[in-house]
Amino acid sequence: MIRVMVNGAGGKMGREVVKAVHADSELTLVGGIDPTKDGQDIGTVAGIEPLQITMAPSVDDVLGNNKPDVIVDFTNPAVIFENAKKILSAGVHLVIGTTGLTEEQRNELHEIGLKNQANCLVAPNFSLGAVMMMKVAADLAPYFPDVEIIELHHNHKYDAPSGTSILTAKLINDAKQAANVTSSEDLTRESLPGARGAKVDDITIHSVRLPGYVAHQEVLFGGHDETLTIRHDSLSRLSFMPGVVLACKKITSKPGLTYGLEHYL
Amino acid sequence: MIRVMVNGAGGKMGREVVKAVHADSELTLVGGIDPTKDGQDIGTVAGIEPLQITMAPSVDDVLGNNKPDVIVDFTNPAVIFENAKKILSAGVHLVIGTTGLTEEQRNELHEIGLKNQANCLVAPNFSLGAVMMMKVAADLAPYFPDVEIIELHHNHKYDAPSGTSILTAKLINDAKQAANVTSSEDLTRESLPGARGAKVDDITIHSVRLPGYVAHQEVLFGGHDETLTIRHDSLSRLSFMPGVVLACKKITSKPGLTYGLEHYL
Amino acid sequence: MIRVMVNGAGGKMGREVVKAVHADSELTLVGGIDPTKDGQDIGTVAGIEPLQITMAPSVDDVLGNNKPDVIVDFTNPAVIFENAKKILSAGVHLVIGTTGLTEEQRNELHEIGLKNQANCLVAPNFSLGAVMMMKVAADLAPYFPDVEIIELHHNHKYDAPSGTSILTAKLINDAKQAANVTSSEDLTRESLPGARGAKVDDITIHSVRLPGYVAHQEVLFGGHDETLTIRHDSLSRLSFMPGVVLACKKITSKPGLTYGLEHYL
Amino acid sequence: MIRVMVNGAGGKMGREVVKAVHADSELTLVGGIDPTKDGQDIGTVAGIEPLQITMAPSVDDVLGNNKPDVIVDFTNPAVIFENAKKILSAGVHLVIGTTGLTEEQRNELHEIGLKNQANCLVAPNFSLGAVMMMKVAADLAPYFPDVEIIELHHNHKYDAPSGTSILTAKLINDAKQAANVTSSEDLTRESLPGARGAKVDDITIHSVRLPGYVAHQEVLFGGHDETLTIRHDSLSRLSFMPGVVLACKKITSKPGLTYGLEHYL
Known part of the structure; x- marks a missing residue:
């Protein structure tokens, strides 16, 4: 015990x-x-x-x-x-x-x-779902280098984009650089400023803020006549608990300091 | 005939x-x-x-x-x-x-x-689905005044936001004014410019441009611990044909010039 | 007061x-x-x-x-x-x-x-979102008579399909009969029983039961190279409260017994 | 060359x-x-x-x-x-x-x-998106053993469930067995037969058949107050071409017969 x-x-x-x-x-x-x-x-x-x-x-x-x-x-x-x-x-x-x-x-x-x-x-995020979403997004990026992120939160969340979406974008950019792939050129012209979202290097992030949402994120990958989407929906802070419990059980196995729950999975 | x-x-x-x-x-x-x-x-x-x-x-x-x-x-x-x-x-x-x-x-x-x-x-858009999406969005707005729009198109579409999303936003704003309802205040602070999208009056629009998409739009309504979403997906210009055929059949019934297929439905 | x-x-x-x-x-x-x-x-x-x-x-x-x-x-x-x-x-x-x-x-x-x-x-359901989803579904059915319903609930919900999905299907069927429209013939052959869901008259219902969901429903309309989807997501029983409050305010206006919150909207 | x-x-x-x-x-x-x-x-x-x-x-x-x-x-x-x-x-x-x-x-x-x-x-499927969806689904299953699949196709597709959904279910089941994890017990009672879909071992599959769809699949993972979803949307058979081209380039590297494009990725 x-x-x-x-x-x-x-x-x-x-x-x-x-x-x-x-x-x-x-x-x-x-x-x-x-x-x-x-x-x-x-x-x-x-x-x-x-x-x-x-x-x-x-x-x-x-x-x-x-x-x-x-x-x-x-x-x-x-x-x-x-x-x-x-x-x-x-x-x-x-x-x-x-x-x-x-x-x-x-x-x-x-x-x-x-x-x-x-x-x-x-760990900045103990939700297994959020951590796995980020891992999967980074795994897919070399095959689908055209990516955008939509994150949806309650309108009481004051900042945008969310920390998780920025981290996801960074992980995707790292994976793309390691695989030496690049996005299609973005030629779109904004007739209204902001339409095309925020940029973290190569990745576009759109932040929705509406009552009724909790914490949700979609990562959209565009391909050749096909698209692939990962979506994470979190209902409450209870979604962190399986990650915390897992961490308590596995912490003996990783000497020193580890940053990110993904290293325990 | x-x-x-x-x-x-x-x-x-x-x-x-x-x-x-x-x-x-x-x-x-x-x-x-x-x-x-x-x-x-x-x-x-x-x-x-x-x-x-x-x-x-x-x-x-x-x-x-x-x-x-x-x-x-x-x-x-x-x-x-x-x-x-x-x-x-x-x-x-x-x-x-x-x-x-x-x-x-x-x-x-x-x-x-x-x-x-x-x-x-x-008619700017002969797709029954797009026309009905706009009609439904305007019907819902008085009950759910907090609304955002996400439109997703192929990266060869050069302008953003799409004409349909701007028209949808206008129809929603008109319906809200007629019903005398307003959105929750948007207090979000952008740490990266563009994250919160473009604004048409009160409505936020986010434009995704990725290969693999054709023409898609979501209208998101936020409520009290609930959300309501309408999504339209168009595969090709063939989606215009039922609207064109309907127009040919009903045109005798509307004297003068009519603007918008919705008046035929 | x-x-x-x-x-x-x-x-x-x-x-x-x-x-x-x-x-x-x-x-x-x-x-x-x-x-x-x-x-x-x-x-x-x-x-x-x-x-x-x-x-x-x-x-x-x-x-x-x-x-x-x-x-x-x-x-x-x-x-x-x-x-x-x-x-x-x-x-x-x-x-x-x-x-x-x-x-x-x-x-x-x-x-x-x-x-x-x-x-x-x-009222069987006081959620404004659920009530509006049903109303919109019935409005759309005459234009898009090919419809299926997916409802997603927590795996602790023991019955399937949900009452709301059955009621939605009935309202859609009524609207189709009133408009004298019928679905495309369903020619699909099930190689595994149950794949094509349950039937309420003409409408197919699929019931997902997984931990992490609360109460969600999608109504999918198929068209000519296009689809239209309405989705309702409910986080908790708090989503019923605006409907209850509305009912208290409007009840003086409807003599006798009224069945369904939609008549108050 | x-x-x-x-x-x-x-x-x-x-x-x-x-x-x-x-x-x-x-x-x-x-x-x-x-x-x-x-x-x-x-x-x-x-x-x-x-x-x-x-x-x-x-x-x-x-x-x-x-x-x-x-x-x-x-x-x-x-x-x-x-x-x-x-x-x-x-x-x-x-x-x-x-x-x-x-x-x-x-x-x-x-x-x-x-x-x-x-x-x-x-290769039964040359779409990179479909292959990656299956790979990712198998990767996630050990962490999220509660899974259902929804596949959506045009109503001209006569069989249900689709071959890809059955293969996905098998890969998920294999991954769960290897990781020695099992689903939550399914206690739901069907009041209408078929509501809970078809079963491939432990995995439930729901087949939607509507005009306007081409070839789409969602894999839904239920967690602790959270859900994770992967969705693949295919527009046309053109989505197979990048996989075919990749296969031509990599075939020299895999002696004998290889079954499944995933081994080339």
Whole structure:
């Protein structure tokens, strides 16, 4: 059994992680950290039955005796780097869903992890579907170099394009360069500005923002009298949980810091 | 039986019209006009069996004795207005698929038609599917005022957005104004210019240009935890033929000039 | 202000109705009925702030002085008919989302309603999107008589096809009969039984059951080198709330019993 | 330059192959075989300019001096096996798009090919998009074992399900077995027979047959609050040409007989 603790266990994501870890037969939930819920029962906070596990106020309180095997961190960019250094230095594996680490910081964590035999996964997106969509898109690009992306989100999402669509475009561009293929020339003239979308290198991205959507993305490949389309639809943040659980189980197998859940698949 | 003649019978569209009229049991094909095919058999030119009907070189040659009931015109903007005046003045109904008539010219043709009991249909799009898509979109807009349009065409289509998408947006905006409804505010910030598409008043349009597509359009309506989508897919210019045939049959019923096939449905 | 009470206010749907009525500026929530929550605060039960409104145990307790203008009923088939008779006899309008009333029972309620100037709406589906999808499908069928339906639901939905898809097929068949149009003959031979779906008269229905879906339906129309598709995607039961609120506002305008939210649109 | 000859050069597919080979800069068209067009110019028959290449009446006439490097065969099941034996025995590579070879016959051709250093590709589908859709579907199945297939074709296609959908289902089932994963149990009860489609082992297939479609397939994967969909749309038989051209270029690299274009990708 892998002993898991959740940092940020009182937040929206953290509570879902608590439930997912608790429900999994190969993982044991052994604790939660949240300064705003210090002393409360982790199960009660998550909205399930009391689990007789008391919230700790800080990472420092859980790295002594009875350390977990893995800590899952969904806290915030302001604290993630300092906490990550402490956790890895204590020889505890770390799964990070919090955004905001720079490449330089990730490199430093990689070194600390290697020195302490503590592995670290940093993943911008834990949805298996989103990760597989990106992988498949990169696999197809050498055969279908003409690609556009449409991403559709709720109108409360303020930025456009989405981070996932930009990352997808970058992965496709890398795959095309590696295969030495290029798109057809884009000769279209815009009679209204913006019609042809945003560009990430060679790839066009269109962002739809409408009520009723959650998080959706289509990657469209044009071919010779044929088209190929991949679509990912995400209903809720629950779609992240199988990826988090998988990460807890596989983290022992990848020394140092790994960036992206796709390396675990 | 309705006696139909085709102007521009040797062109891409004209040849299809010849075949469609010939195949319909309520219409009789009685002639074709094309200066570049003068004297050739209209069936042979269309790629079917010879029909023992000889191409005439100009409109003037067919408006004497033995005039048709209807002329279908798929010629070009340079000649359409002068020909239309002659045809209507001769008391012959006219179905126009050629683009380029101004509103002023249409008004003049309306008057000529009324005076000579010759009706005229001008339609920017003869596809029943496209026309119905626009009608349905306008019907839905009062209930779902948050709307975006995605149109997808072959990368050889040089302009963006498509004429049909702009017309659809206008019809939706008119329907929203009539119903006195407005969209949710668009608060999205573009981190890459163009991501949020082009705007026609309140409606966003995204234009995809990829090989493998022909002519496709989606109208997306966002609601309260639900979405509604209409999609039209057109395979080829053959999708125009049922609309042309319908127009030939119904043209006697609408005095003067009518703009848009939707008024015949 | 329209004074609204909710029968079944402690159930899943009822709690959402409480919140939706409370949030609407033209409606006033004046009470809730639920025998299992007798005496509790209706706001607390719904998971919002206390509203200082106490749950009543039965319909009989709310039809004396201080009767509401409208009761919304999301209870269950076993009790709906008897309750509906009491409510309408007391001169209170009634919006019914509970299923299970027979046509005979609806006729009887219609008579009782007319006699007591109390109107009644019975709607199998309160989603505006689903209702509009069905309306549009019936509008299109005369022009595109070749139709198939694909409905996609979560694999926990045990029956197939869905009630909405069967109702859609019936409405399409009615529209085709009224327009005197018929489908192309279906000559396909099934090499594996079930491939060509279920039949409701002339219309084919295919039922997808997979985790990750909620409630979705596509109506596909085949034409001449073109297709037209309507798709409805529902995220959750929250998509019913705009329809319920609309019904409360419009119920005074339709004497007797009305079947189907589409008559209010 | 690879010297290519086309067997069945006067047929629908053959004429397209002639044009595709002629247009490719790495291939040289050196002849065509068709008993019904003996002595005619291969370019004229294909509907392009005359190429000064005369059609031969049979395979025997082209295997002497001046043999091609590769023969592409789109003839018919009645003659393919005997011709294939002759061609491979003469040391000429062979790309077969004709269906109907049994596994036993393919094994025999494999041996003949190895003995004569002549390679053979047999492909049921030369569309890159269809082949990649199948590959991707098999790649995803271990992560998303709940899968259904919807295939949509013109109503003139008489059988259902399509061969491609059955093959896709088999590849998915193989991938699931290899990964030792199984679907969620299907508990749905059909109130109308056929609603839940046809079954190939664990995979459900739904076949839509409507005018306006050509050849389309969706593979739907259900996950944890998310879904992933791959869609392939084919406009015409032209979508086969890039696969045929690729096969001509790569056939030297795969000794013996290869079954399926995916092994060349």
